[in-house]
Amino acid sequence: xxxxxxxxxxxxxxxxxxxxxxxxxxxxxxxxxxxxxxxxxxxxxxxxxxxxxxxxxxxxxxxxxxxxxxxxxxxxxxxxxxxxxxxxxxxxxxxxxxxxxxxxxxxxxxxxxxxxxxxxxxxxxxxxxxxxxxxxxxxxxxxxxxxxxxxxxxxxxxxxxxxxxxxxxxxxxxxxxxxxxxxxxxxxxxxxxxxxxxxxxxxxxxxxxxxxxxxxxxxxxxxxxxxxxxxxxxxxxxxxxxxxxxxxxxxxxxxxxxxxxxxxxxxxxxxx
Amino acid sequence: xxxxxxxxxxxxxxxxxxxxxxxxxxxxxxxxxxxxxxxxxxxxxxxxxxxxxxxxxxxxxxxxxxxxxxxxxxxxxxxxxxxxxxxxxxxxxxxxxxxxxxxxxxxxxxxxxxxxxxxxxxxxxxxxxxxxxxxxxxxxxxxxxxxxxxxxxxxxxxxxxxxxxxxxxxxxxxxxxxxxxxxxxxxxxxxxxxxxxxxxxxxxxxxxxxxxxxxxxxxxxxxxxxxxxxxxxxxxxxxxxxxxxxxxxxxxxxxxxxxxxxxxxxxxxxxx
Numbered sequence: 001x002x003x004x005x006x007x008x009x010x011x012x013x014x015x016x017x018x019x020x021x022x023x024x025x026x027x028x029x030x031x032x033x034x035x036x037x038x039x040x041x042x043x044x045x046x047x048x049x050x051x052x053x054x055x056x057x058x059x060x061x062x063x064x065x066x067x068x069x070x071x072x073x074x075x076x077x078x079x080x081x082x083x084x085x086x087x088x089x090x091x092x093x094x095x096x097x098x099x100x101x102x103x104x105x106x107x108x109x110x111x112x113x114x115x116x117x118x119x120x121x122x123x124x125x126x127x128x129x130x131x132x133x134x135x136x137x138x139x140x141x142x143x144x145x146x147x148x149x150x151x152x153x154x155x156x157x158x159x160x161x162x163x164x165x166x167x168x169x170x171x172x173x174x175x176x177x178x179x180x181x182x183x184x185x186x187x188x189x190x191x192x193x194x195x196x197x198x199x200x201x202x203x204x205x206x207x208x209x210x211x212x213x214x215x216x217x218x219x220x221x222x223x224x225x226x227x228x229x230x231x232x233x234x235x236x237x238x239x240x241x242x243x244x245x246x247x248x249x250x251x252x253x254x255x256x257x258x259x260x261x262x263x264x265x266x267x268x269x270x271x272x
Numbered sequence: 273x274x275x276x277x278x279x280x281x282x283x284x285x286x287x288x289x290x291x292x293x294x295x296x297x298x299x300x301x302x303x304x305x306x307x308x309x310x311x312x313x314x315x316x317x318x319x320x321x322x323x324x325x326x327x328x329x330x331x332x333x334x335x336x337x338x339x340x341x342x343x344x345x346x347x348x349x350x351x352x353x354x355x356x357x358x359x360x361x362x363x364x365x366x367x368x369x370x371x372x373x374x375x376x377x378x379x380x381x382x383x384x385x386x387x388x389x390x391x392x393x394x395x396x397x398x399x400x401x402x403x404x405x406x407x408x409x410x411x412x413x414x415x416x417x418x419x420x421x422x423x424x425x426x427x428x429x430x431x432x433x434x435x436x437x438x439x440x441x442x443x444x445x446x447x448x449x450x451x452x453x454x455x456x457x458x459x460x461x462x463x464x465x466x467x468x469x470x471x472x473x474x475x476x477x478x479x480x481x482x483x484x485x486x487x488x489x490x491x492x493x494x495x496x497x498x499x500x501x502x503x504x505x506x507x508x509x510x511x512x513x514x515x516x517x518x519x520x521x522x523x524x525x526x527x528x529x530x531x532x533x534x535x536x537x538x539x540x541x542x543x544x
Contacts, residue, residue, distance in 0.1 A: 078357045085350045091359040179543050193530035258465035271451050
């Protein structure tokens, strides 16, 4: 687990990571099943810990998911986060900003959607788009990019100092794997509605995106808000790693059952 | 299922319903297991239908949960709605209105939280509190109550005409069952934090609440936004009924997979 956590100020080369990595698991049906069973156990554990987070009511957890198109952000939410009580979990999908949102700084709409105490917030894409797509297409200067890294770090520090644990996942797939997944969408008429021509456009900028991800991870991995690079070619390994890391973060929060209300004498309380 | 649906303008007497009702199921361990297995099947079906709702993207579903304290609103969400992809499901818990919210009409904060297209919205308590607790404690006149019923009907008609299916559940428990559940909270130190003295205060107004629920159900059950009275003394029967009704509502929405994007020629499309 630790080997995927990025500690700044590492200088990071994505080429040193393998999107096809499956850790101690072999790429055999038997090991895949083993990993799936283990993931299921972590997911159940996550559900119990979420209940404690909700009861504790003084902390929150923010999970950020970033990655290229088809890297599995939606699929991670569906496979790892289904099963969590929806009352304690809020997914926010950040799309192209609206006209009104563009009239504010890039963190304005993000701050508003930060998870409340007791809640798990999942960002499906996030404020990091504002140092990715905008940068790759040169909509912002290098100076502004650098500024935004600092602003993001300060924003996340604010959240962290006010009780929010943060964990950020970069779902790392290879360009070949994306090709396979896009072709699957094209060949299955039931999935074609998900396809949009823009996806192919962004694919042409693969190298520029990888460079932008590297910089982003190097510049915004902090003690209180680390990035994890999740090898994501194999969905089952991706799911296992993410479930495992989220459980670990929740366990480290040392959540407590709230104390009894002090104004009630439970020993003598009678219900009529 | 149908026998619990209230068709206005029925004149309703809650005393004609039995909170201990378990339909065609006997109150034996064997039948309870049978009901649980069936509920599980409906919950899986619900998850599939939610995926269609999300894909379809033109409709939404609003589920309203009301009931006395301990009637099982939280527990219904946990047991029936966990397993749904949290990306397509949003739970809103309405608490005592804030100062800012009180500066607006009672539907203002509710409208803002209505589910977006493609989403299931679950209201844990709702705008109906504004014709319940306020009425029982005589914070609003009978004239205003009547006005609010009309305003609620028009508000829900607006949602309905714009693509939101609405289904409302009154979780009906007996006063004796509430006593048992409150005592459980008192006797289990792990659950005492959930207890607040206000719960006992409201219990004293049981009859007034039942009357307010009767009026509410009679006045706001419409073709497009029906109330269901869910016998809720037996949690397993409550879960089954709700899962069954939600599946039925989703099926009646006749959700479709969206059409292929018209601007792409899938036959000749090649991925580089």
